Amino acid sequence: MTFMTDRDSQDKRLGSGAVIVIAGCVLGVAALFITGQHGLTEWPFALTFGLLIAAGEMVQFKVDRSRNRAPIATSASLAYALLRGTDVGLPPDVAQVVAVTWIATLAGIAPRAIAGLSWDLVVSSRRVISVACAATAFWAVIPDGFVWNGRWTQAVPLVAGMFLAVLTAGVVDALVGAGQITEAYNRPFPAALRDELVVMGQIGMAMGLGGILLAAGASLIGLWAVPLVIVPLLLTQFAFRRFASAQRTYRTTVRSMARSTEIAGFSSPGQNARTAQLAVAMGNDLGLIPARMEALEYAALLSGVGQLALADPSPGGASLLRTREERQRAAEIGASVIERSGVLDHVAEIVRHSNDPYRHGRANNAEIPVESGIVNVALAYEQLVGEGGGQSPDKAMESIGLGIGAEYDPVVVDSLRRVIGRGFRF
Template identity: 40%
Template sequence: MTSAPSTRPPPAVLTVRALAVLVAVGCLARVLGDGVAERPVALAFGALVVLGELLRRPGAGVREAAPLGAAGALAYALLGEVAGHPTHHGVAQTVTVVVAASLLGSVPHLALGPEPGADEAARRVLTVAFAAVCFQPLYNRGAFQGWEGPAYPLLLLALLALTVLCDAVLAAGTARARTGRPFGPLLREELRGRVGITAAVCATGAVMALAVAVVGLWALPVFSVPLLLAQLSYRRCAAVRATYRQTIASLARATEVAGHTPAGHAHRVAALSGAVGRELGLSGPELTVLEYAALMHDIGQLSLVDPVPAGATARLPAAEQRRIARLGGAVVRRTGVADAVAVVVERQADPHREQPVAARIVRAVNAYEERARDAGPGGGPAALAELRLAPAGDYAPEVVAALARVVSRGGLTSPPVG
């Protein structure tokens, strides 16, 4: 009998979680010993974090599921004054308030089932601690006295940029430990993913800290409204994207329903193409085009009078492959899907030097999936060997190499037959 694969997180992930627990416990012990400074301020920011956690939507399709809570936590970490009066809450109280408020706001989610991931919670603790350590000790020692004009706001923005970098490094490091993918592409992917809502979170956190320093705690509800509206807009955009993807997935299943391709083939090609695209450093929009094209790569077979046996187009003559690809591109254009997707579909059979990167990936992954599927269990290495030995113009060497790395880390070495 073979034992079930272990679900224990990698040591690097456990180390990050353990460090977050140690930081949180140490800060709590410090606060219990020294007492809570400026209780009304702590309660106000704690309530803001609780509200942000209550509004959390883990499946919202954005990288930061609780932007209001994150903005409130960062603002408290960078808070130096309240209505002109210096604060003295320090690093330990900042972390304690954020952790306690996050836990309190997560209670309803725990009761309903979905909950924030342990890795995300650990990163929240460590990034808030990082921001507070960078700001609070220096501020309390008077290091920023005399900073006037734009210098002080720019300082806060610079500290927030470092905090975002810290969070991205932690996220990329834990992803590296889980997946084995190179750290550099993972870090670039994390940084790209923080351009949208995370930028709004940082800007709101800085504005909150500056506004509370001048007008007091009344600034918190005022400056929460724009971020709440942005969060709502992101959720609507995510819902539209999800509906759009479901429509494309339904179109992709048309070839399976018609008996032209095996069940699950399009989804396996899309999943593996996405992994190869990330391995090659494609950005978010490029990965979206790649996924849609991979899902619809066989749709041209609907125009054939005589179906290809098992839908295996990769072994057809080059001219026939290109004809089916052109038919597929024409079908995609009629569906109203983005033109970039149609271009990938119709050029997937061209010589690789003439193809866009996404088309190179779809062609290689489709051929690999067909060959591995036909070879049965353990057919992955043989399929990769066939791709490497194919004529020079068929498959891009860098794509085949990336595919081999993905498969070696647990990709579809023996694709399941639907």
């Protein structure tokens, strides 16, 4: 999961994704040509799994703000690559697997595009690439003439080959995704790869296991297994959608709370969002894990909530004009308010220390999260450069630089320099 809010991120993502889309299309066209030359084998299986992949694409959804998910399409495409059994006859070769996956993917995307619904051709192309790698790995370890007749002696190598293929697909997709995130979001590649592998272990393995189960059933009893095995896939789809819906509701609630300070005049319009935008950029630069990134974003959005307890708003929402005591009291009150939600304890801890001077805080207490220092620096920069301050980025960096080691965490200020140096703008 990647958190990015700057306005250039989508353009960068499309730029890096263009290579992935082209690679997917080249694979698809080449596979379609080869399949046309050799002829289509077992067309009922090709048609059934193609329809399943297309249906999965049509009901894709966004689960983590950075990409769409299509668990049914992924499981079905992997299952089609893993067919080996008495009822399959001549199993599809690598080219046919890629061709069917590619055509079915385009067929599933088309209705969404026509209806004006969200769709992600980059992620769909990544699936074509990873399925091609999975099919290649499977054919490399399972002989062409291997037919599973249900015996356990045959099941061991077959299941091992299936798991190898699924793992290959997951690792390839993780590597491609990590490279894409690194280019688009300026996130260190090791951190991006770590996050992608975590997602693969959580969501990807569920889809991979669904594909293995579907392939095993279809290989032994034919297409009758598809409606039987599709139930777990539908449950997986339902669980993912519920999770995505809960995340959207959660995020909307936090943003509504953040807007309360703007409505009351304690922060300028959009100030909290701009602070979160910069904090997220620095969190990406420092390679924080997704859970910490989410807490950082929420803490930056809610960093001004405690100001509502103060007698009067700061002019233009410039909390830096407050005394140290007032700012720390506001931070403590804000943390207490956030803690009452019962689910944002880590966010409350970040906010509680978001106004602590580095020299008297994190420098002497490693338990204070680095996210507090990120929020502190992001808020200072926003107030110097934003609507209330009006300083140039260079002047703001000079002002913040004077507080390194005393007011601000040196590691965080270095991160801010890199983010600003890459052209970050509110």
